[in-house]
Amino acid sequence: MNKLILTAGGLLPLAALVAKESKGATNQPNLIVIMCDDLGYSDVGFNGCQDIPTPNIDRIANEGVKFTSGYSAYAVSGPSRAGFMTGRYGQRFGFERNPQYKPTDENMGLPQTEGTMAESLKAVGYTTGIIGKWHLGATKNLHPLNRGFDEFFGHLGGGHRYFPEEFTCPDSYTIENEADSYRSWIMRDHEALSPDKTPGYLTDEFSDEALAFVERHKDEPFFLYLAYNAPHTPLQATEKYLSRFPNVKGKRKTYAAMVSAVDEGVGNLLNQLDELGLAENTIVFFMSDNGGPETKNFSNNGDLRDSKGSYFEGGFRVPFAMRYPAKVSPAVYDSPVSSLDVFATIQDITDSPVRNQLDGTNLLPYLRGEKKGLPHEYIYLRQFDKGGYAIRGEEYKLIYQKPTDKDKEMTHLYDMNNDISEKNNLSKTKTKQVKEMRKELDNWEDGLIEPIFDGLLMIWEKNAKKAK
Numbered sequence: 001m002n003k004l005i006l007t008a009g010g011l012l013p014l015a016a017l018v019a020k021e022s023k024g025a026t027n028q029p030n031l032i033v034i035m036c037d038d039l040g041y042s043d044v045g046f047n048g049c050q051d052i053p054t055p056n057i058d059r060i061a062n063e064g065v066k067f068t069s070g071y072s073a074y075a076v077s078g079p080s081r082a083g084f085m086t087g088r089y090g091q092r093f094g095f096e097r098n099p100q101y102k103p104t105d106e107n108m109g110l111p112q113t114e115g116t117m118a119e120s121l122k123a124v125g126y127t128t129g130i131i132g133k134w135h136l137g138a139t140k141n142l143h144p145l146n147r148g149f150d151e152f153f154g155h156l157g158g159g160h161r162y163f164p165e166e167f168t169c170p171d172s173y174t175i176e177n178e179a180d181s182y183r184s185w186i187m188r189d190h191e192a193l194s195p196d197k198t199p200g201y202l203t204d205e206f207s208d209e210a211l212a213f214v215e216r217h218k219d220e221p222f223f224l225y226l227a228y229n230a231p232h233t234p235l236q237a238t239e240k241y242l243s244r245f246p247n248v249k250g251k252r253k254t255y256a257a258m259v260s261a262v263d264e265g266v267g268n269l270l271n272q273l274d275e276l277g278l279a280e281n282t283i284v285f286f287m288s289d290n291g292g293p294e295t296k297n298f299s300n301n302g303d304l305r306d307s308k309g310s311y312f313e314g315g316f317r318v319p320f321a322m323r324y325p326a327k328v329s330p331a332v333y334d335s336p337v338s339s340l341d342v343f344a345t346i347q348d349i350t351d352s353p354v355r356n357q358l359d360g361t362n363l364l365p366y367l368r369g370e371k372k373g374l375p376h377e378y379i380y381l382r383q384f385d386k387g388g389y390a391i392r393g394e395e396y397k398l399i400y401q402k403p404t405d406k407d408k409e410m411t412h413l414y415d416m417n418n419d420i421s422e423k424n425n426l427s428k429t430k431t432k433q434v435k436e437m438r439k440e441l442d443n444w445e446d447g448l449i450e451p452i453f454d455g456l457l458m459i460w461e462k463n464a465k466k467a468k
């Protein structure tokens with residue numbers, strides 16, 4: 001298959017190969033977003049993974065666009081998902097920490113002032129479903145069915161155990177701590193299902209539900225958010241997947257099995273789209289919600305510096321691919337894009353209504369060579385509790401850390417075209433770039449507010465202090 005190389009300046013000479021609109025194209029394409037949890041940048045074949053084959057996930061990148069500089073909206077899960085779901089930086093509305101699991105606290109989740117992608121698409125006739133992890137609030141009012149989704153099959157919290165015999169907490173609304181939220185019964189819409197009704201390995205359950213959702217809604221435009229909690233800890237896998245990795249040692253073996261389970265589910269879903277004749281007119285995105293926490297789940301961010309939670313690349317540059325055969329030819333795209341762009345893309349295609357201004361960009365005109373330049377001049381990250389910032393431009397990335405009790409003020413500037421591992425700090429020599437990008441950060445921060453709820457980390461820190 002011919003590969004186009006797309007760059008900031010537009011298309012290289014192969015531009016004539018850009019897809020013509022085929023008969024599958026409509027102004028209401030289906031949208032499937034497959035989001036993994038804590039998957040490392042280099043844990044997919046299309047980013048060079050050697051020890052975990054992901055042929056099905058790779059199909060999305062190979063038959064569509066592989067984004068080498070795709071960023072999640074934040075470096076940890078909750079705010080990343082809040083950004084993705086609203087198409088807006090979570091820092092604009094105070095969602096800047098991982099929420100605690102609090103079924104009684106309406107403030108601990110996605111504020112009701114924010115519109116969601118599901119709500120927007122529902123308004124133009126889409127059927128909307130979420131399968132898997134929610135993590136945008138555990139109260140009844142913050143439940144997916146009250147935020148624009150027609151269907152829900154999954155769990156409300158930030159993670160979950162994988163074997164049904166460990167689902168020991170029936171009522172998600174009476175759970176009082178994070179650990180128990182990992183043991184909740186799986187919910188279908190508002191109903192908690194006893195574990196005998198979800199007897200499979202959780203990743204398989206989610207994959208099967210995705211097929212059932214598409215089968216139910218194949219004749220109408222749909223949006224499916226397939227939010228696997230894998231490969232987030234706990235590291236748990238079945239023999240079926242473990243046996244695929246006789247040569248992978250230690251805990252990485254379990255991690256590999258978990259990723260392989262996701263890959264199998266993705267394969268079944270793509271095959272189903274083919275069989276139903278839906279592939280042409282379905283946009284499929286694949287991404288991780290943040291960088292791999294390499295020391296926790298044995299993920300691998302490859303050459304990227306640092307891991308989940310960091311403002312270095314390992315924190316929020318993620319595996320990122322998109323397929324839309326009716327309109328986009330296979331390509332590799334190197335300029336920065338964001339998970340915020342999913343909402344902006346589908347919103348622009350469908351002209352669906354929004355409640356607040358989106359921060360993302362419709363990627364299609366760039367991928368089709370109809371628009372020159374960059375989808376984003378800059379991509380931003382603020383981590384309020386760390387006093388840390390990152391701003392990624394086409395060429396340079398600036399990291400700025402305010403002085404703290406422990407550390408001095410720090411400024412880093414990296415040449416992203418030649419220093420993907422962020423080793424060579426240019427801030428002392430490229431002072432003009434530093435000044436410009438600091439100013440851009442300041443301008444962006446003018447539109448932000450402080451976090452509106454105490455995060456999970458703060459509770460853990462309090463408990464750790466008590467224990468001492």
Ligand code: CA
Pocket residue numbers: 037038076077232289290
């Ligand atoms: Ca995550």
